[in-house]
Amino acid sequence: AQTVTQSQPEMSVQEAETVTLSCTYDTSENNYYLFWYKQPPSRQMILVIRQEAYKQQNATENRFSVNFQKAAKSFSLKISDSQLGDTAMYFCAFSKRELTFGKGITLSVRP
Amino acid sequence: KAGVTQTPRYLIKTRGQQVTLSCSPISGHRSVSWYQQTPGQGLQFLFEYFSETQRNKGNFPGRFSGRQFSNSRSEMNVSTLELGDSALYLCASSLGQGAMNTEAFFGQGTRLTVV
Numbered sequence: 001a002q003t004v005t006q007s008q009p010e011m012s013v014q015e016a017e018t019v020t021l022s023c024t025y026d027t028s029e030n031n032y033y034l035f036w037y038k039q040p041p042s043r044q045m046i047l048v049i050r051q052e053a054y055k056q057q058n059a060t061e062n063r064f065s066v067n068f069q070k071a072a073k074s075f076s077l078k079i080s081d082s083q084l085g086d087t088a089m090y091f092c093a094f095s096k097r098e099l100t101f102g103k104g105i106t107l108s109v110r111p
Numbered sequence: 112k113a114g115v116t117q118t119p120r121y122l123i124k125t126r127g128q129q130v131t132l133s134c135s136p137i138s139g140h141r142s143v144s145w146y147q148q149t150p151g152q153g154l155q156f157l158f159e160y161f162s163e164t165q166r167n168k169g170n171f172p173g174r175f176s177g178r179q180f181s182n183s184r185s186e187m188n189v190s191t192l193e194l195g196d197s198a199l200y201l202c203a204s205s206l207g208q209g210a211m212n213t214e215a216f217f218g219q220g221t222r223l224t225v226v
Contacts, residue, residue: 045217097167101154
């Protein structure tokens with residue numbers, strides 16, 4: 001079975017600064033996907049970024065990028081130029097078939 | 112293009128009752144997955160339906176069941192409700208089977224409270 005660990009329960013960052021959210025996972029699979037999802041107060045899960053395990057290049061989506069270290073089973077999310085709208089819970093997730101989520105981290109962006 | 116629609120948004124039920132939740136996926140999506148979100152256990156996978164067949168199931172008791180119709184709409188049923196079933200139930204739809212290689216789009220969830 002896969003496990004996903006997000007050890008930081010919450011973080012706070014000043015608007016316009018950069019923040020990194022950590023995630024580690026455990027699996028015996030070689031081919032899989034990793035995701036970061038954002039859940040704002042509306043509770044709707046929104047896909048932030050996706051990484052395919054067989055791709056060595058780190059995924060980027062505008063202000064969001066990941067640092068994927070397959071051997072270390074680490075998958076961190078970097079948010080650059082933080083905006084107030086980034087305030088939300090962020091979930092790291094692993095997928096071979098279904099999504100396995102971490103416990104999430106509450107990110108607060110201060111004005 | 113309409114998103115994933117879950118109904119109802121909120122439900123209050125009494126212990127021992129049963130409940131049915133509905134999920135309408137994005138048009139053209141054939142896969143529907145259900146997740147339970149609680150403060151204690153976080154997000155946990157319930158089951159996935161693809162082309163009206165259950166393809167994958169999480170570690171939940173048999174009181175939790177589901178089905179998918181020919182138009183890809185899905186329902187989830189919980190019988191003999193327990194207090195611990197209080198949760199946000201999220202539905203996700205995707206084009207293909209499994210979350211691995213297709214993006215999963217989530218609905219806003221159904222908040223179930225069991226009293």
